[in-house]
Amino acid sequence: MMGSRINSHQLSNGLFVSGGRPDQLKDRQPTMSSRAVPYTGGDIKNSGELGKMFDIPNSDQGPPPLRTSRTSSSSSQLNTGPVRSGSGSGPLGGAKSSGSGPIPKRHSGPIMPTGLITSGSISSMTGSRSGQLEPSPSMGKTSYGSVVTNLTEEVKMGFKVSKAVIWFFVVMMIMCLLVGTFLMVAVKNVIFLIAVLAILGLMLIATVWNCSWKKRGLLGFLKSYSESDLSSARDSQCVKVTGVVTCGSIPLETSFQKIPRCVYVSTELLEYKGWGGKSANPKHRCFTWGRRYAERYVTDFYISDFQTGLRALVKAGYGFKTAVLVEPAKILDVTKDNRDQSPSFLQWLSSRSISIDDRVMRLKEGYIKEGSSVSVIGVVRRHDNVLMIVPPPEPISSGCQWFRCLLPTYIEGLVLTCDKSQNSEIIPV
Incomplete structure (x- = not known):
């Protein structure tokens, strides 16, 4: 060829193509090694990278390596070891990390057994108090508005008797008293007047009885009222x-x-x-x-x-x-x-x-x-x-x-x- 030799080969149909023969190509080595991931069963310590995110040592790799910082000697002493949620460990709160140093990790909180990431420590979640904090009671009057019925009046209950019946008995008793009085004066017979007075006495006793037992009788009636089938x-x-x-x-x-x-x-x-x-x-x-x-x-x-x-x-x-x-x-x-x-x-x-x-x-x-x-x-x-x-x-x-x-x-x-x-x-x- 012109100036340089180009590697080529002939196919089975007689055509010449550039490049080497297929049987001369070597298998390319994989660029990344892979290995089987073991079953962790939900254990964060055996979960590899997930455990590293929360500074939990892996059971297969041993304790995590010590960290170094380029800020100062005092900060390097504070940052040696895993970052914890306490105030005396981890990077300084006001120092900004540079591109050459490690990026500080921010913790959302511990991982609960259910896998939920919560804020605060587990000890703060359990708490030292055994009950809820009850607010101090207020003795002020509560205003509910129109949604709630304000029962300002007493329960209305009374006798359901027709006024016509009441006036009939009143007129009849007055007439009986007049007749009894007339008979006592004219005929000297007081038997009729005594009978009328006895009837009036019985009516007075019945009235007092009903007024005294009105609420009790109504409650007894409501209690004996038969239950209904809503369906x-x-x-x-x-x-x-x-x-x-x-x-x-x-x-x-x-x-x-x-x-x-x-x-x-x-x-x-x-x-x-x-x-x-x-x-x-x-x-x-x-x-x-x-x-x-x-x-x-x-x-x-x-x-x-x-x-x-x-x-x-x-x-x-x-x-x-x-x-x-x-x-x-x-x-x-x-x-x-x-x-x-x-x-x-x-x-x-x-x-x-x-x-x-x-x-x-x-x-x-x-x-x-x-x-x-x-x-x-x-x-x-x-x-x-x-x-x-x-x-x-x-x-x-x-x-x-x-x-x-x-x-x-x-x-x-x-x-x-x-x-x-x-x-x-x-x-x-």
């Missing part, structure tokens, strides 16, 4: 459901004891009035306890029926009329002698601008906590596949209870009762 209940049907309570979007908290996650809370301040004492309210009589202040709230909640297992939304908030028949429990009695022993009670009074004035006071508090077993009487509503129980449009009447000699008694609103006391066992939800 087959129709819209606008009055039902009674008993089940476990679950809080809705806004749980409540008691005012004094600060018991969380309640659907109903009640705090009452009562005062005892002696002879010539100050009245707590206009209807306060002597030698009785009168209510001076009250906080009663109820909100929407869920109830899980014991019979069917269905879950219904009870609409008790947003100003719906609700009758909660739960007796509050006595918390403490405060007199002039022991009032200094209750600083939390004095703080509670001060936050509500209530003066004590050397009065005998009693604080009561009631609640329905999440997990309690309650009974609800209301009307079924279904809206967008949501089962709800709303207040009935008409008052609920007990009817005549002849064996108890009680007249028909009515109660207005959604009825909510809790048979068990607050100290009973709560079902976890």
Whole structure:
């Protein structure tokens, strides 16, 4: 060839090509050696490069080599050995690493057994405290807004007797008295007048009996009210459901004891009035306890029926009329002698601008906590596949209870009762 010899060879078809023969080419050696990676079983110490990222010595390679730094002799003494999360090891916080020195490693924290990288040390995660840090209770009045119903009025219950019937009996008794008086004067016969007076006496006794047993009779009627099947209940049907309570979007908290996650809370301040004492309210009589202040709230909640297992939304908030028949429990009695022993009670009074004035006071508090077993009487509503129980449009009447000699008694609103006391066992939800 011209000037230089070019290596070439002839193929089987007679064509000359440049380059050497294929059988003369040598196998190229691999540029990188590979070896089988052993199964580590999740152990970081046997994971190779992953362990090096967090300065964990490899079981196969021994301890990591010592590090050197070119900044100063003092910094080289600090940087000898693996970097730890303590303040006395690792590179100086204010020194910037140059391109010739090693890049300091920033630790996110230890690797937990689950593989999650967390912040801080394991000892800080376990903590020296065994419980949560509870905030100091605030005795100020809580404002819930329009979502929660403020029960400012008493539960409305009374006798459901027609006014026409009442006026008929009044007119008849007046006529009987006039006739009896006339017979006694004209005929000198007092038997008819005595019979009329006996009838009047019986009517007076029946009235006093009904007034005294009105609430007890109504509670007995509500307790004996038959349970309803929610799965087959129709819209606008009055039902009674008993089940476990679950809080809705806004749980409540008691005012004094600060018991969380309640659907109903009640705090009452009562005062005892002696002879010539100050009245707590206009209807306060002597030698009785009168209510001076009250906080009663109820909100929407869920109830899980014991019979069917269905879950219904009870609409008790947003100003719906609700009758909660739960007796509050006595918390403490405060007199002039022991009032200094209750600083939390004095703080509670001060936050509500209530003066004590050397009065005998009693604080009561009631609640329905999440997990309690309650009974609800209301009307079924279904809206967008949501089962709800709303207040009935008409008052609920007990009817005549002849064996108890009680007249028909009515109660207005959604009825909510809790048979068990607050100290009973709560079902976890």
